[in-house]
Amino acid sequence: MVARRRKRGSRDPEQGIPSPPGYSVIPIKFSEKQQASHYLYVREHRVREGTKSSWPQKRTLFVLNVPPYCTEECLSRLFSPCGPVQSVQLQEKPDLTDSAEEPKSKFFHPTPVPGFQVAYVVFQKPGGVSAALVLKGPLLASTESHPVKSGIHKWISSYAASVPDPEALRAEVDTFMEAYDKRIAEEEAKAKEEEGVPDEEGWVKVTRRGRRPVLPRTEAASLRVLDRERRKRARKELLNFYAWQHRESKMEHLAQLRKKFEEDKQRIELMRAQRKFRPY
Amino acid sequence: ELDKGLGGFSGFLVSMLVAFLVSTRKIHTTMSGYQVLRSVLQFLATTDLTVNGISLCLSSDPSLPALADFHQAFPVVFLDSSGFLNLCADVTASTYHQVQHEARLSMALLDSRADDGFQLLLMTPKPMIRAFDHVLHIHPLSRLQAACHRLKLWPELQDLGGDYVSAALGSLTTLLEQGLGSRLHLLAHSRPPVSEWDLSQDPPKHRDSGTLTLGLLLRPEGLTSVLELGPEANQPEASDFRQFWGSRSELRRFQDGAIREAVVWEAGSMAQKRLIPHQVVTHLLALHANIPETCVHYVGGLLDTLIQSPKETSSTGEEALAAAVRCYDDLSRLLWGLEGLPLTVSAVQGAHPVLRYTEVFPPTPVRPAYSFYEQLRERASLLPRPDKPCPAYVEPMTVVCHLEGSGQWPQDAEAIRRVRAAFQLRLAELLTQQHGLQCRATATHTDVLKDGFVFRVRVAYQREPQILREMRSPEGMISLRDTPASLHLERETRHLPLLTSALHGLQQQHPAFSGVARLAKRWVRAQLLGAGFTDESLDLVVAALFLHPEPFTPPSSPQVGFLRFLFLVSTFDWKNNPLIVNLNNELTVEEQGEIRSGFLATRTQLPVMVIVTPQDRKNSVWTQDGPTPQILQQLVVLAAEALPVLEKQLMDPQGPGDIRTVFRPPLDLYDVLIRLSPRHIPRHRQAVDSPAASFCRGLLSEPGPTSLMPVLGYD
Numbered sequence: 001m002v003a004r005r006r007k008r009g010s011r012d013p014e015q016g017i018p019s020p021p022g023y024s025v026i027p028i029k030f031s032e033k034q035q036a037s038h039y040l041y042v043r044e045h046r047v048r049e050g051t052k053s054s055w056p057q058k059r060t061l062f063v064l065n066v067p068p069y070c071t072e073e074c075l076s077r078l079f080s081p082c083g084p085v086q087s088v089q090l091q092e093k094p095d096l097t098d099s100a101e102e103p104k105s106k107f108f109h110p111t112p113v114p115g116f117q118v119a120y121v122v123f124q125k126p127g128g129v130s131a132a133l134v135l136k137g138p139l140l141a142s143t144e145s146h147p148v149k150s151g152i153h154k155w156i157s158s159y160a161a162s163v164p165d166p167e168a169l170r171a172e173v174d175t176f177m178e179a180y181d182k183r184i185a186e187e188e189a190k191a192k193e194e195e196g197v198p199d200e201e202g203w204v205k206v207t208r209r210g211r212r213p214v215l216p217r218t219e220a221a222s223l224r225v226l227d228r229e230r231r232k233r234a235r236k237e238l239l240n241f242y243a244w245q246h247r248e249s250k251m252e253h254l255a256q257l258r259k260k261f262e263e264d265k266q267r268i269e270l271m272r273a274q275r276k277f278r279p280y
Numbered sequence: 281e282l283d284k285g286l287g288g289f290s291g292f293l294v295s296m297l298v299a300f301l302v303s304t305r306k307i308h309t310t311m312s313g314y315q316v317l318r319s320v321l322q323f324l325a326t327t328d329l330t331v332n333g334i335s336l337c338l339s340s341d342p343s344l345p346a347l348a349d350f351h352q353a354f355p356v357v358f359l360d361s362s363g364f365l366n367l368c369a370d371v372t373a374s375t376y377h378q379v380q381h382e383a384r385l386s387m388a389l390l391d392s393r394a395d396d397g398f399q400l401l402l403m404t405p406k407p408m409i410r411a412f413d414h415v416l417h418i419h420p421l422s423r424l425q426a427a428c429h430r431l432k433l434w435p436e437l438q439d440l441g442g443d444y445v446s447a448a449l450g451s452l453t454t455l456l457e458q459g460l461g462s463r464l465h466l467l468a469h470s471r472p473p474v475s476e477w478d479l480s481q482d483p484p485k486h487r488d489s490g491t492l493t494l495g496l497l498l499r500p501e502g503l504t505s506v507l508e509l510g511p512e513a514n515q516p517e518a519s520d521f522r523q524f525w526g527s528r529s530e531l532r533r534f535q536d537g538a539i540r541e542a543v544v545w546e547a548g549s550m551a552q553k554r555l556i557p558h559q560v561v562t563h564l565l566a567l568h569a570n571i572p573e574t575c576v577h578y579v580g581g582l583l584d585t586l587i588q589s590p591k592e593t594s595s596t597g598e599e600a601l602a603a604a605v606r607c608y609d610d611l612s613r614l615l616w617g618l619e620g621l622p623l624t625v626s627a628v629q630g631a632h633p634v635l636r637y638t639e640v641f642p643p644t645p646v647r648p649a650y651s652f653y654e655q656l657r658e659r660a661s662l663l664p665r666p667d668k669p670c671p672a673y674v675e676p677m678t679v680v681c682h683l684e685g686s687g688q689w690p691q692d693a694e695a696i697r698r699v700r701a702a703f704q705l706r707l708a709e710l711l712t713q714q715h716g717l718q719c720r721a722t723a724t725h726t727d728v729l730k731d732g733f734v735f736r737v738r739v740a741y742q743r744e745p746q747i748l749r750e751m752r753s754p755e756g757m758i759s760l761r762d763t764p765a766s767l768h769l770e771r772e773t774r775h776l777p778l779l780t781s782a783l784h785g786l787q788q789q790h791p792a793f794s795g796v797a798r799l800a801k802r803w804v805r806a807q808l809l810g811a812g813f814t815d816e817s818l819d820l821v822v823a824a825l826f827l828h829p830e831p832f833t834p835p836s837s838p839q840v841g842f843l844r845f846l847f848l849v850s851t852f853d854w855k856n857n858p859l860i861v862n863l864n865n866e867l868t869v870e871e872q873g874e875i876r877s878g879f880l881a882t883r884t885q886l887p888v889m890v891i892v893t894p895q896d897r898k899n900s901v902w903t904q905d906g907p908t909p910q911i912l913q914q915l916v917v918l919a920a921e922a923l924p925v926l927e928k929q930l931m932d933p934q935g936p937g938d939i940r941t942v943f944r945p946p947l948d949l950y951d952v953l954i955r956l957s958p959r960h961i962p963r964h965r966q967a968v969d970s971p972a973a974s975f976c977r978g979l980l981s982e983p984g985p986t987s988l989m990p991v992l993g994y995d
Contacts, residue, residue, distance in 0.1 A: 152666050152960065163661050164722040170705055173698045180695050219759035267880075274856050 083128025333357025412495030414580035463502030510541030629777030645732025796841030812911035
């Protein structure tokens with residue numbers, strides 16, 4: 001019996017809650033009134049040897065199954081008893097790189113409807129991680145001091161947030177377009193000065209501005225070129241010259257006839273199955 | 281169903297007809313079955329046996345009665361080989377006209393070389409309720425006895441042995457045909473079944489032989505005329521006219537100075553105009569045949585209550601839709617003439633069901649009561665309040681605006697979005713400055729409030745889907761692949777406006793399209809399946825009823841269209857056939873054949889329900905993420921169940937009972953039912969069974985100018 005228990009070692013023996021192997025379970029409730037709780041699965045963030053990760057190794061906690069009512073501030077508040085929290089990041093899927101791009105514009109990339117998410121919590125000290133792994137007790141996402149909006153209030157506030165602010169939008173668009181225009185102008189200038197200048201191996205890049213006409217680098221253009229080559233080759237090759245060519249063309253013809261026959265048989269089967277008028 | 285009952289055009293008559301055609305060398309013994317069918321149909325369609333009878337008798341004995349004598353006694357003359365017996369003695373003129381009409385339709389179908397002509401011609405049942413626009417039942421048949429006396433039909437009564445039903449039929453039909461005049465295309469009646477009785481019993485009485493049902497096939501042009509013009513007052517025909525119409529005919533003076541007899545019917549809205557034949561029929565029957573209105577049960581407008589708006593019951597919403605479309609036309613004119621935009625507007629197209637007349641609940645001009653809402657002063661908008669019930673649902677109507685072409689657009693997807701946002705902002709500013717309209721701009725659209733209607737204007741750039749499709753391979757090669765974003769954009773900005781304008785055109789040709797589409801969508805949504813089907817796919821299925829009505833004629837009333845919709849959904853083989861909707865007749869027969877063979881080849885990659893239009897021949901864009909197989913199957917099963925129930929209700933002479941039975945979904949299928957509090961359902965009044973009381977949703981009833989943007993799309 002002990003061996004069986006060990007084989008199903010993924011069960012948390014105290015509460016009987018299944019969890020993935022290696023994770024410990026922390027129940028989390030929305031508020032006092034709820035009886036059932038969701039479960040957060042936490043683990044220290046580990047990566048295989050050799051893979052890079054931008055999360056600091058010893059101090060990061062990886063949390064699965066974060067419910068949608070749990071925001072980043074909420075998580076940092078809940079984990080602060082374990083130790084001072086440096087940062088929290090919520091993502092859709094576990095991603096090794098901390099993609100620190102420029103923060104997404106709230107006008108152009110509206111946040112999608114959240115489902116259950118994944119969180120990376122970075123503590124300032126490694127002790128916080130180990131304290132978090134033994135954290136028990138149902139965590140409350142919404143208390144009197146930090147209520148989380150739900151229901152009517154949430155919908156009203158999200159509607160109010162969706163009403164746009166034209167001035168902010170205009171300012172953002174202007175800054176973006178300025179940066180964009182500057183970037184395009186720089187690229188043009190660089191391309192112009194590199195015109196016809198060979199690089200370190202002696203190759204000269206062929207661009208649209210050169211004296212010779214050039215094909216655009218699209219798939220359609222390359223397909224056109226290949227097609228033309230093929231047609232030229234087909235014109236030049238002799239098709240019925242050798243004896244093996246005769247033999248092969250006859251066999252191909254027979255195979256094609258056989259294939260067509262099979263197809264027709266299938267088609268007739270289909271038509272017969274579909275026939276609706278059955279007088280007998 | 282033409283061959284059933286007494287006086288039907290039975291199989292015996294058809295065989296005699298074939299014999300006649302053989303004897304006159306129109307059919308040779310070498311002809312195939314199809315050719316025989318074709319020549320019979322052609323004969324029926326082109327010759328008129330009420331004027332020139334035919335005879336199988338070859339001898340020209342002078343003692344035989346002449347054809348003219350037969351024509352005086354019987355409406356339809358077809359003599360047998362003895363020359364004394366009229367085989368079509370019991371066939372009334374209206375039945376014969378019905379046969380001719382069907383023969384003409386069938387000839388047209390055979391000539392058009394449609395793919396499944398056999399199926400349509402010979403295997404589609406055409407019961408009266410589905411073939412005729414309006415149907416009326418005359419129930420206690422004993423009234424027809426009084427009618428016979430009133431119409432002085434004693435010779436006919438004697439001829440038929442006291443069968444007052446058949447005696448009255450002939451004159452009743454001529455009476456109604458004269459009264460309905462140009463509104464009517466065809467009038468047909470049902471025939472009582474030939475009954476059998478035991479030798480020891482008396483024959484059953486005539487009044488027990490069921491009900492008499494008359495079917496009216498109406499011309500769509502005659503639907504809107506409220507006036508029956510008569511002759512001028514000083515002519516002798518005027519007295520006949522007055523005598524025919526009784527108390528309703530009046531002398532009126534017209535614009536051209538003539539004083540004529542005329543009959544005017546009161547009808548306010550389109551729905552009431554559709555029911556004018558009801559008024560005509562009841563008036564004439566009461567006046568001339570002494571059949572009171574209580575005996576006549578008219579089934580023509582019973583389903584109209586389902587597309588009426590909850591507040592006004594006299595119209596079925598066509599006027600509201602027309603008002604919304606007029607407001608849209610004004611807005612598009614304003615946009616065309618807008619100055620100050622860096623690129624001028626080249627095209628404005630609608631992309632919303634309202635603008636193709638198929639929205640189930642048309643929008644009404646809104647005027648919000650400010651006390652009901654919170655106000656967001658700096659953005660000039662209204663917000664819902666948490667303590668009040670949910671505000672009324674206002675849906676903005678999407679309009680796509682194309683600008684003139686220019687090479688200055690950036691080639692990067694993010695940059696295009698920013699430029700588009702700048703255009704939206706500028707559009708909002710200009711509309712507010714130049715025309716005083718309340719606007720609100722976001723990154724992707726601009727909401728414009730005009731005359732109580734809210735429009736959502738989207739600026740579109742034609743090359744954007746192409747740019748979204750470009751993908752760079754690692755070697756630097758650019759290839760074009762369809763991404764979900766590019767497909768979505770193309771659907772919203774190119775396909776949807778084209779579809780909307782095509783269906784708008786269809787509505788102009790067939791005015792009943794709007795009613796049928798709205799009823800069909802109402803039914804699908806009432807059965808809780810509305811989430812699985814896009815609006816556009818349902819509109820296209822209804823359009824198929826009008827563009828390919830074979831073997832019927834296009835419907836002129838919502839009721840018959842809805843019944844045909846149920847029949848189409850339940851009997852169409854979605855697995856093996858695409859539904860081809862030939863908008864504007866752009867697809868030729870060869871192209872349709874190619875589409876079908878292409879469909880068979882790629883059936884596994886296509887979605888479950890495939891609808892093909894001339895604009896999208898391969899992909900069926902409207903059902904791509906459309907119904908799953910389970911939902912489609914559920915719809916088919918529900919339609920198959922609903923159709924006989926509804927038909928039985930409509931054919932019941934006692935009155936239809938509860939017409940909304942078909943619109944209530946079966947709830948015992950579901951494991952969990954979540955009941956919502958009606959306080960926060962903004963569309964509570966739109967339920968199939970309208971609730972007795974609902975909440976005030978913060979709208980004032982009389983329209984007027986507003987200065988703040990109402991709560992949009994909040995449900």
